[in-house]
Amino acid sequence: MSETPLASLSRRSFMTGSVSAAAAGPLMATSAKAAAPQPAASAEPRDLSAISLRINKQPYNLALDNRTSLLDALRDHVGLTGTKKGCDHGQCGACTVLVDGKRVLSCLSFAVMNKGHEITTVEGLASADGNLHPMQQAFIDNDAFQCGYCTPGQIMSAIGCINEGHAGSEGDIREYMSGNLCRCAAYPNIVAAIMQAQDETRKA
Amino acid sequence: MRPFVYERPASVSAAAAIASRFAAEGVPPTEAAAQFIAGGTNLADYMRLGVAQPARLVDLNGLGDRALRQIEVGDDSIRFGALVRMGEAADTGEIKRRCPMLAESLKFAASGQIRNMASLAGNVLQRTRCEYFRETSWPCNKREPGSGCAAMEGFNRQHAVLGTSNACIATYHGDFAQALIALGATVEVEARRGMRKIAFSRLHRLPRDTPNVETELAPDEVITAIEVPLGAWSRRSRYVKIRDRESYAFALASAAVALDMDGDTVSQARIALGGVATVPWRARAAEEALSGKALDDEAAEAAAEAAFAEAKPREHNAFKIPLGKRTLVRALLETRDMKV
Amino acid sequence: MNQAAPAPKENMGNPVPRIDARLKVTGQAGYSADLPTANMAYGALATSSIAKGSITAVRLEKARKVPGVLDIVSVGDMDGIDKPKFGNTGASSIAPLHDKAIFHDGQIIALVVAETFEAAEEAAALIRADYAEETPSAGFDSRGTEMEPAAGKSPLFKEDVKAGDFDAAYAAAAVKIDEKYSTPTQHHNPIELFSTTAVWQGDQLTVYEPSQNVTGWKAELARQLKIDPANVRIVSPYVGGAFGSKGPMTARTAIVAVAARSVGRPVRCVVSRIQAYGTQTYRAETRHRIRIGANQDGRITAFAHEGWEVTSRPDPYVVGGTSATGRMYDYGSVLTHVSLVHADRNTPGYMRSPPETPYVYALENAMDEMAVALGMDPVEFRRVNEPQKEPIGGKPFSSRSLVKCYDQAAEAFGWSKREAAVGSMRDGDWLVGMGCATAIYPTAAAPCAARVRLTTDGEVRVQCGSHEIGTGVRTVAAQMAAERLGIEMDKVSVEMGDSALPPAPVSGGSISTASVCSAVLKACDAVRAKLFAAAVAEAGPLAGSGNAKLEMSQEKIVADNGKSAKLSDVFKTMQIGAIEEYAEFAPKGSSPEALKKLYAGQSEFHGGDQDKDSVKYAFGAEFVEVRINSHTREIRVPRIVGAFAAGRIMNTRTARSQLMGGMIWGIGQALHEATEIDKRHARYVNRDLQDYLVPVNADVKQLEVILVPEIDHEVNPAGVKGLGELGNVGTAAAVASAVYHATGKRIRDLPIRIDHLIV
Known part of the structure; x- marks a missing residue:
């Protein structure tokens, strides 16, 4: 019961659960209005905005409060809870996702500012047949986590770090991965995992 | 919110x-x-x-002008579009080569993720991290003019020793701005009434009696570009940042140093200090102290003394004065010893 | 085999990967605030901005007007609910919303429930209270604090240990020191935010909340809500870091449950990072005075350790590390005394090795000072004072491998290359210093239940209401079952973190692996007994092998006479599809009520210094190299080596990771972590991860963990000593001694920062 992967749980519950109720109930009621083209000047602060996001190559049409962070949009409105909230102020890195291939902090980004961008979360890494991304496998091989909470952010940041060309040495990895706190302090293992996965990640 | x-x-x-x-x-x-x-x-x-x-x-981010997202490295200047992200500027090879201080001040700031997000113009306008400013239940003259300053007699380890006033001792924490002020950068702003250029040294305002007014900008002025002149000092330049931990922390003290050397003698020094002042801080007195001198330990120490002559410590931040001096000495000596 | 998966030595299990690893790297592991709930409303807290006084009015008007606000629970809305209690299960007796008294900064004054997170936060920020404010006492050196002896104030700290005549021995000692040390307030800051999700279905309440004690919380929450514990379920399948912070239940849990009942909807309240500083527990600030006297040959004759600890006004939370420091070496005479200082603060609580971290820091820093005073090598000084028996009760150690740890760590570190003279080592602009210290942590276990099911096709399911807080307890429980039942790991599943499962003790005190594995072992042995009996019975596949020794391996029952039978064949003869066994483990010396208490959510610890026959501790030795910039004095720890002996190591991978994490915690203790307080107002100042610094990746360069083989059959049936809290004990003292070695400056107040060294 407690080992049930979340995906199956959330997919099922989501049909009847948070989208239709917590989010979709009040949201959908106003979404039609929000989605309709309106002159900017007449907009009210509490109006929901119609937002189309591409997340893990899937399109999503949402009606969101302008205040909703990309992080909360992912977690509470799309049901992708792999991305974690650790501070909500850009201080821990747990919410790291890729936007157009670059790592960013989803807690400091309003969802409404991400229209038209390609967002990749930890759920979008493994291939459809279930094969793990090389970075995910490397994290397992090197025990690069303990509690696992910061792990999605670490993995996304690690991939971003390699994409940026900042994973050339252990020293570079340590420096450029310092925006991702790991309170269990798996740092040396995280560095080892990135060293292991960097060649394959570049090819991936 | x-x-x-x-x-x-x-x-x-x-x-x-x-x-x-x-x-x-x-x-x-x-x-x-x-x-x-x-x-x-x-x-x-x-x-x-x-x-x-x-x-x-x-x-x-929807602004169409491509120049806002471009870096142009010319023979005698570097021009940054305002929307260029910190990470991109830090990684630009030409900048690292032509003016290392600029790239270093960006690389040592924040984290990889934040550098990918933060625009250069936004970065220089970043607001203080004073804990009493951040928490709205404290009095704070910057946040609520006239309410008082809780930091003055409170826990003020991270607070400024230079450029303080009776109203505010909040530190300006940015790094890039120190490079810009040292290098004599100019900020270009646009409003409906037209464009204007502001010397970077005039962009930020000392707190004085109105710490809530942080810059010279009007609310409708958009920064469009930052232009940094290059000179004989650019290649021999460094940004030294001292922190409690190795990375991802604000400066306790930092020094941006650029030197034009004639043999052992300093023809021109450009110096700014971070983590210790209420605004980006050009250390003119230190520059003058070095001008025309041979840069040895003694000259570096004299310059550091000059830089902090006016420093005012509070209960918990007195260490920033010796630390700031030694940071400057270290930066001067390391910059002197650069192979350019 | 990589660095993360050390080859097992004697009495060590294989470094199998964590069984939940795939879920964790794919984002599928469901932490409490991830679990989807239908029709959920969002909660946000409003907290006090004063530390002492009482609320005269809470102004909710503006908050109520925020569109989407459903309800606000505030002062006076907890009528009919019992107040929280301070103790092993409850964090504090302070009862926000029950009454108007304010005991500390950041105390909850209201909970807003709204349709969306944004509305709840907006409304909570608009709540203001009027207070009758009094001048608070922040802690040490503040006026208005109350001091009292700690002994007897907590069931965990009964007495100030002593032995012999300290005064006489100290007076007569040839070499002596008398020094003071201090450690700051610290907050756990697990990266997972604290949260409560309360879901009512009729009179049944389910709470999703990161917890280290689901069974205890079930009982405590039922008590506060005055409902039948059978109607309460606490679910916490994965915990995103705990370190003690999720051990005691805080006042928020019942408040959210009340709010959910009031709005008739599930309510999720995720506490902001900032608000956690005032609403959760933390490591108490401590001060120490240590006196050590020794003969010229380095033999200690007198040891005195006095401690002072800050706690809240109403609750006597005791750190009390003198029971460990008083037993560390062969002292001759021992005098200890611990005092509590009551101030206007929230109640502290357990934080990773709560007593040992501050007290052993003080002891080991003093030991290094004493070695300097004696002109001895600090390792040799400890070797000379290695005890045969512990000095307080004269009991033997069940096992003590400290000297082996020192030998192996010193060798790996290259201690022999250290030049003893202060300031003698340098690398360019960097001053180099080396230091060492002892790590110690008591070995305990508590009653625990587990259920194990084995099916005819070799699938094993282990159920136990323990908690996966990152230690790898799911993995080692699976390993224990796999090993005992002769099944491959991939056929074992483990369910934990739910009060509907067989009860387990609080996941604290480093007892989980020992307690859980002992219970799982017992359940597996009951399964084996049934299978073995059926196998050798007349109709069984191993009929006639009744006298043979039987084992289970590769889904077979194997006799030492060479015969074997497939598991499925044994099941066939039994005409059943599965065997399920429920086992209860109680450590030696448990009280007659111990198991009953287990079901009531109370954990009865045994071991450490409590047992009659011996004292039980795990030991380690840590060596660090520090580098300090000669100009700017920033302090870095580029190299750290620790050697640890902790009985049976179930899994060298998870054990190494825990010790490694502990050592890095130790670096943080030494150099970074401190919650600063504004003394005028008794308010925390640096309440986030920007100003409360913890180590980042770049702070750790070379780190080596050495697992020293040790066999100890006395500690518990599994032979396991806990090690989750061992690695961060002593580290800060090793850093302090290395800083002294590099600079000649003895820093006695943590954290050690530029401020100390720059002037």
Whole structure:
């Protein structure tokens, strides 16, 4: 019961659960209005905005409060809870996702500012047949986590770090991965995992 | 967080027009009803804390002008579009080569993720991290003019020793700005009434009696570019940042140093100090102390003494004075010894 | 085999990967605030901005007007609910919303429930209270604090240990020191935010909340809500870091449950990072005075350790590390005394090795000072004072491998290359210093239940209401079952973190692996007994092998006479599809009520210094190299080596990771972590991860963990000593001694920062 992967749980519950109720109930009621083209000047602060996001190559049409962070949009409105909230102020890195291939902090980004961008979360890494991304496998091989909470952010940041060309040495990895706190302090293992996965990640 | 209207104009003039519509006499940009957002790393944080309360956010990321996203490295200057992200500027090979201080001040700031998000213009406008400013239940002259300063007699280890006033001792924490002020950069701004250039050294205002007014900018002025002149000093330049931990922390003290050397003698020194002052801080007295001198330990120490001659310590930040001096000495000697 | 998966030595299990690893790297592991709930409303807290006084009015008007606000629970809305209690299960007796008294900064004054997170936060920020404010006492050196002896104030700290005549021995000692040390307030800051999700279905309440004690919380929450514990379920399948912070239940849990009942909807309240500083527990600030007297040959004759600890006004939370420091070496005479200082603060609580971290820091820093005073090598000084028996009760150690740890760590570190003279080592602009210290942590276990099911096709399911807080307890429980039942790991599943499962003790005190594995072992042995009996019965596949020794391996029952039978064949003869066994483990010396208490959510610890026959501790030795910039004095720890002996190591991978994490915690203790307080107002100042610094990746360069083989059959049936809290004990003292070695400056107040060294 407690080992049930979340995906199956959330997919099922989501049909009847948070989208239709917590989010979709009040949201959908106003979404039609929000989605309709309106002159900017007449907009009210509490109006929901119609937002189309591409997340893990899937399109999503949402009606969101302008205040909703990309992080909360992912977690509470799309049901992708792999991305974690650790501070909500850009201080821990747990919410790291890729936007157009670059790592960013989803807690400091309003969802409404991400229209038209390609967002990749930890759920979008493994291939459809279930094969793990090389970075995910490397994290397992090197025990690069303990509690696992910061792990999605670490993995996304690690991939971003390699994409940026900042994973050339252990020293570079340590420096450029310092925006991702790991309170269990798996740092040396995280560095080892990135060293292991960097060649394959570049090819991936 | 207060709810806000979101707008995404397509041009600088449209952005300025929106801001202008909601601007009010005597209200600084940080308190304006309509505020600009680019990376959001600073503003979103402060909105969530309730410190910033714009009723309208004007997203600059839809601006069409390509120059806003470009870096042009010319023979005698580097021009940064305002929307260039910190990470991109830090990684530009030409900048690392031509003016290492600029790239280092960006690389040592924040984290990889934040550097990917934060625009250069937004970065230089970042607001203080004073704990009493960040928490709205404390009195704070910067946040609530006239309410008092809780930091003055409170826990003030991270606070400024230079440029303080009786109203405010909050530190300016940015790094890039130290490089810009040392190098004599210029900021280009645009409003409906036209364009103007502001010397970077005039962009930030000392707190004096009005710490809530942080810059020379009007609420409807959009920074469009930052121009940094290059000179004989550019290649021999460094940014030394001292922190409690190895990375991802604000400076306890930092020094941006650029030197034009004639043999062992300093023809021109350009020096700025971070982590110790209320605004980006050009250390002119230190520059003058070095001018025409051979840069040995003694000269470096004399320059450091000059830089901190006016420093005013509080209960917990007195260490910043010796630390600031030694940071400058170290930066001077390391810069002197650079192979260029 | 990589660095993360050390080859097992004697009495060590294989470094199998964590069984939940795939879920964790794919984002599928469901932490409490991830679990989807239908029709959920969002909660946000409002907290006090004063530390002492009482609320005269809470102003809710503006908050109520925020569109989407459903309800606000505030002062006076907890009528009919019992107040929280301070103790092993409850964090504090302070009862926000029950009454108007304010005991500390950041105390909850209201909970807003709204349709959306944004509305809840907006409304909570608009709540203001009027207070009758009094001048608070922040802690040490503040006026208005109350001091009292700690002994007897907590069931965990009964007495100030002593032995012999300290005064006489100290007076007569040839070499002596008398020094004071201090450690700051610290907050756990697990990266997972604290949260409560309360879901009512009729009179049944389910709470999703990161917890280290689901069974205890079930009982405590039922008590507060005055409902039948059978109607309460606590679910916490994965915990995103705990370190003690999720051990005691805080006042928020019942408040959210009340709010959910009031609005008739599930309510999720995720506490902001900032608000956690005032609403959760933390490591108490401590001060120490240590006196050591020794003969010229380095033999200690007198040891005195006095401690002072800050706690809240109403609750006597005791750190009390003298029971460990008083037993560390062969002292001759021992005098200890611990005092509590009551101030206007929230109640502290357990934080990773709560007593040992501050007290052993003080002891080991003093030991290094004493070695300097004696002109001895600090390792040799400890070797000379290695005890045969512990000095307080004269009991033997069940096992003590400290000297082996020192030998192996010193060798790996290259201690022999250290030049003893202060300031003698340098690398360019960097001053180099080396230091060492002892790590110690008591070995305990508590009653625990587990259920194990084995099916005819070799699938094993282990159920136990323990908690996966990152230690790898799911993995080692699976390993224990796999090993005992002869099944491959991939056929074992483990369910934990739910009060509907067989009860387990609080996941604290480093007892989980020992307690859980002992219970799982017992359940597996009951399964084996049934299978073995059926196998050798007349109709069984191993009929006639009744006298043979039987084992289980590769889904077979194997006799030492060479015969074997497939598991499925044994099941066939039994005509059943599965065997399920429920086992209860109680450590030696448990009280007659111990198991009953287990079901009531109370954990009865045994071991450490409590047992009659011996004292039980795990030991380690840590060596660090520090580098300090000669100009700017920033302090870095580029190299750290620790050797640890902790009985049976179930899994060298998870054990190494825990010790490694502990050592890095130790670096943080030494150099970074401190919650600063504004003394005028008794308010925390640096309440986030920007100003409360913890180590980042770049702070750790070379780190080596050495697992020293040790066999100890006395500690518990599994032979396991806990090690989750061992690695961060002593580290800060090793850093302090290395800083002294590099600079000649003895820093006695943590954290050690530039401020100390720059002037």
